[in-house]
Amino acid sequence: MKHVRPLVVLATLCCIGLPALAQQGEPGWAKGRPKTDVALQMAPIPAFPIPTAPDKLPTSKFKLPPGFKVETWASRVLDARGLREGAKGNVFVSSLFVANKVYVIPEQGNHQPKVIIDKMPMATGIEFHNGSLFLATNTKIMRYDNVEDRLDNLGEPQVLYDKLPGGNDHSWKYLRIRDNKLYYAIGAPCNICDPGPYAKIYRMNLDGTNIETIASGVRNTVGFDFDPKTGDLWFTDNGRDWLSEELPNDELNHVTKPGQQHFGYPFCHQGSIPDPEFGWGKSCDDYVKPAALLGQHSASLGLTFYRGKMFPAKYQGAMFIARHGPWNRTKKYADISVAWPDGKGGARIETFMSGFVENNNYLGRPVDFLVLKDGSMLVSDDHAGAIYRISYGQ
Amino acid sequence: MTKWAAGLLFCALVVMALALRVVSPQIAGQQKTPAAPALGSGPEATANAPAATSYALTGMSYAQRYAILCATCHGANGRNETPLTPVLAGPVLAGQPSLYVITQLFLFREGRRSNEAMTTVAKTLTDDDLQGFSDFIATLPPVPPPPPAIPPDPIRMARGQALAEQHKCLFCHGAGLGGGQQVPLIGGQHEDYLEESLRGFHSGSRPGYTPAMTAAMSQVPPEDLDPLVYYVARFRGPAEPVTGM
Numbered sequence: 001m002k003h004v005r006p007l008v009v010l011a012t013l014c015c016i017g018l019p020a021l022a023q024q025g026e027p028g029w030a031k032g033r034p035k036t037d038v039a040l041q042m043a044p045i046p047a048f049p050i051p052t053a054p055d056k057l058p059t060s061k062f063k064l065p066p067g068f069k070v071e072t073w074a075s076r077v078l079d080a081r082g083l084r085e086g087a088k089g090n091v092f093v094s095s096l097f098v099a100n101k102v103y104v105i106p107e108q109g110n111h112q113p114k115v116i117i118d119k120m121p122m123a124t125g126i127e128f129h130n131g132s133l134f135l136a137t138n139t140k141i142m143r144y145d146n147v148e149d150r151l152d153n154l155g156e157p158q159v160l161y162d163k164l165p166g167g168n169d170h171s172w173k174y175l176r177i178r179d180n181k182l183y184y185a186i187g188a189p190c191n192i193c194d195p196g197p198y199a200k201i202y203r204m205n206l207d208g209t210n211i212e213t214i215a216s217g218v219r220n221t222v223g224f225d226f227d228p229k230t231g232d233l234w235f236t237d238n239g240r241d242w243l244s245e246e247l248p249n250d251e252l253n254h255v256t257k258p259g260q261q262h263f264g265y266p267f268c269h270q271g272s273i274p275d276p277e278f279g280w281g282k283s284c285d286d287y288v289k290p291a292a293l294l295g296q297h298s299a300s301l302g303l304t305f306y307r308g309k310m311f312p313a314k315y316q317g318a319m320f321i322a323r324h325g326p327w328n329r330t331k332k333y334a335d336i337s338v339a340w341p342d343g344k345g346g347a348r349i350e351t352f353m354s355g356f357v358e359n360n361n362y363l364g365r366p367v368d369f370l371v372l373k374d375g376s377m378l379v380s381d382d383h384a385g386a387i388y389r390i391s392y393g394q
Numbered sequence: 395m396t397k398w399a400a401g402l403l404f405c406a407l408v409v410m411a412l413a414l415r416v417v418s419p420q421i422a423g424q425q426k427t428p429a430a431p432a433l434g435s436g437p438e439a440t441a442n443a444p445a446a447t448s449y450a451l452t453g454m455s456y457a458q459r460y461a462i463l464c465a466t467c468h469g470a471n472g473r474n475e476t477p478l479t480p481v482l483a484g485p486v487l488a489g490q491p492s493l494y495v496i497t498q499l500f501l502f503r504e505g506r507r508s509n510e511a512m513t514t515v516a517k518t519l520t521d522d523d524l525q526g527f528s529d530f531i532a533t534l535p536p537v538p539p540p541p542p543a544i545p546p547d548p549i550r551m552a553r554g555q556a557l558a559e560q561h562k563c564l565f566c567h568g569a570g571l572g573g574g575q576q577v578p579l580i581g582g583q584h585e586d587y588l589e590e591s592l593r594g595f596h597s598g599s600r601p602g603y604t605p606a607m608t609a610a611m612s613q614v615p616p617e618d619l620d621p622l623v624y625y626v627a628r629f630r631g632p633a634e635p636v637t638g639m
Contacts, residue, residue, distance in 0.1 A: 027609045030565055040565060046576065046604045049500035050521040097604055098500075168605040 028169035028190035032242040032277075038330065039242065045327045045362075047098045051076045051385025058363035059388060062355040067312070070353065073378055073389035074111040077103060080380040080387055082174065082302075083370035084128045088148040091370060092116075092133060093380065093387070094126045096172055102126065102135065104151055105387070107372070116147075116154055125173025125184060129206070136184055138171035139164050141208065160208035165189070165198070170220035170238075174302075178226050180206055183233070187220035192240045192266050192275065195219075199265050201235065201255075215255050217262040217287060223303035223368070227341060229317060232256060234291070234341075236300035236321060239269050241328045248273050250300040251290035252321065252339055252347055261288045292339060292347040297326035300337075302368035302380075310375025311392050319347070320377065322366035325356065332357050334365050336379065353379075353390070456523075456530035463515060464527070472534035485587040489536030489572065489579045496528035497576055497603035506601050536572070538630070539582045546628040554625020557618050563626075566606065571629050576603060585627035592619050 033039050052058075054075040062070045074080075079099035084092045086104075093103040093113065102117035117123055117135065125136030133147040135157065141164070142157035144150075160182075165171065170187025177183070181203045188199040201215040201224070214233065224235035233255040239248040248269035255261060264271065264287035266278040271289035274282060294300040302322040306315050318340050325334030334356040339347045356364045365383035372378065376391040454462075461470060464487070468474055472488025487495070501507035502516035503524070519527070558564060563580075567573050571581030580588065594600025595611040596619060602608055614622075 027606050029606075030562070033565075040568070041574065043566060043575070043577070043606065044604065046497075049497055049603070050524060053521075168609050 028167075028193070029241065031191045031193065032240070033191075033328075034242060039328075042328045047079045047096065047382040047385070049078075049098060051078050052364075054386075057384055057386050058355060058358075059386075061358070061363065062353050062388075064353050064390065068353075068390060068392050070388050070390050072386060074105050074113060074387040076385060077105070077113045077380075077387060078385045079382050080385055081124055081367050081382050082126045083368045083378055083380050083387070084126050084133075085370055085372065086128050086133075086148045087131065090148055090151070091378065091387075092126055092128060094124050094135075096122065096124050096382065098382075102133075111387075114151065116151055117144075122172045125175040127175035127177050127182070129177045134160075134175055134177070134182065136164070136173035136175055138168075138173070139166045141173075141182070141184070141204075143206075160206070161204065170198075172222075174222050174224065176224060176226070177206070178231075182206055183214065183224065185218060185221045185224075185235075187218075188265060191242065192278065194278070195266060201233075212259060214258045215253075215261055215263060217265045217267070218253075219265040222301040223322065225303050225305050225319065227317075228305055228307055233258070234303060234305075234319060236294060236303050237263065237265075237290075238299055239297065240266070240275070241297065243269065243273070243276070245329055245331075246296050249290075249293035249296055250298045250323075252292040252294050252300070252303075252319075252349070253288065254291040254341070254345060254347070256345070262286075263288050263290075291341070291345060292349050294321065294337070294349070295323060295333070297329045298333070299324035299326060302366070304369035304371065304377075306371060306377070308371045308375030308377070311377075320352065320369050321349075322368060322379070324365045324367060325362060332360050332362060334362060336366050456526040460527065460530055464531075467511070469537075471537055472531065473537040473539075475540060483584060486537070486579070486583050487531050488534040490531060490534075491574055491577070491579075492528045492532035493576045494573060494578045495531045496524050499524045499528065501601060501603060536579065536582075539627075542628065546624075550621060550624050551628065554621045557622050558625060561610070561614050561618065561622070563622070566610075570631060571626060580626050581629035581631075583627060585623060588623045588627055589619075592623060 029044055054072060057072050057075060059070060059072045064070060077093055079095035080093050081096050082094035086092065089107045091105045091107060093105060095101050100119055100121050100123060101115050102123050103113040104116050105111050105113050120137060122137045123135060127134040131146050131148065133144040135142045135144065140162040141160045143160055144154045144157045147154060165186060167189050169189050173184050175182060175184055183201065183203045185201045186198050188195040199216070199218055200213050201218055201221060202211055203214050204211045218237050219240065220238040221235040222238065224233055226233055235253050237251040237253055239250045251270060253263050264284065266275055267282040268274055268279060268284040268287050270293055272284055274284060300321055301324045304320050306318050306320060315338065318338050321337045321339055323335050323337055325332055335351050336353040337349050338352040339349045341347050356362060356366065362383050364381040364386065367380045367382050370378040376389050379388045379390065381388065467484035468487045473486045474483045476483055498507065499516050499519065502509065502512040503519060505513055566577045567580055571579065573579040591600060592611065595602065595607045596614065596616065598608060
């Protein structure tokens, strides 16, 4: 693996501050928005401030392939985002803009969420490793040790890294640990702009040292995982907004040469569309093409390889992908999709669970997955503030 | 005098909030904390004997509860212009979208948006109450401000309009500054409230439900705040098209 220079540029940029990259008087997400009445009515949809009551959840409306069933595993979990499992029967749940919390939910009992971290804005990136809970906000990465024995009082975390650039656009985190390396991304600080040292996937040692670039040209990945067969990293990437209602697609990408590949942003979208502004003088052929397209403005978030044994053989080794659903598209959709590496660098995709949208309104929006030890799979829903459990058979 | 009156009204408001908390089984049944002991009945008494104390307030609609709990500061029609208690002329609620209202009630209840009176009230509200009050408030039609005592200064209005366009206020708040979804109506809002809000967003002390307003204001020079406030408070409708450039 090629080692790339540390984040000197990024650290410098932190000193200057994010506003240097922001547009005058305009949130980053609004950059490139057409001046039509319909487009001007669209803005990112925050999670609703009240979790849906258990009897109003859309659980009974979900549709799955034959033999699968879905039930409500936990409710009243405001802003439920990331899911990770401890070693002693606990599920950790993170949040994004609304709750500012991390919850723990014991797998035994009635699945009542308990707040273990509070008043922590963008407490979104979580990972569990060797008894410790890793937490990344938009500004720093922390580690809470021996966490499952101290759920009543986690104590002060060890700060591993406090030089993340902060800001709002695409600054929240998704974490994975593999071979004692912590993987995270720094998303583009805008809808579309020259991202400088942003828009990359990085990894670091578990003590916060030795930062390396893993992939470039990544606008905003909120889900990635390693293929258990090959060890390769696969990630979802959210495409730019406002190009049109139908373009571009979000991408499913496959890293085959860590540190050496550029996936196109901001020059080329979905492997085939040069950006109307930044694409001049560039060719899409110079960037890695997506393994699959994930739908127009689909907001593809969590990605998890299914490592359990409960689901039929067809799904073992497949990737589950949470399509959270578009905010900047008139017609809404959301689902859980499943993708299989085709062995030739690409992937084929089909819908796995639908029923999140009714009358063009979201009833729920899937975010992240967790495969439990019994092989069943949890799905978080930040819109409804719930966690569902998908199982097969019985 | 003003502060004294404000204090008195605030006390009255708190008492009403506590009273609602005790007598309404809908609220009491979902409260996690015990009801106020000062009113002489513990939580068990409240739960077991709601009929004894609920003669006035159970089964009340959110319109009725708004009239008791909110109208003193915010006005029965959602716009309070009471000149004797300017400190209590709460922001204009008439015309605010339901989603905006519920996000702000949530921030008050969580203690993130700081205002003593509002947090005191919001902490007594259940999730259903947040929804009920927000839905009711969204039914209050916009109320235009009364004719100004002093006509707006056309030079300051033109300056404010230019700044509102330059800083893209209309992008989210709309050409009529009427808001929608999670974005509030701001045209004709009370000037002191606009001033406090813009300064709060500018300094970072006022949290939004999303970071959008903080991000937008981070780019606005401080000297532009007063002209914006002056213009938005006196705003009467979408600007006439500019011609003859």
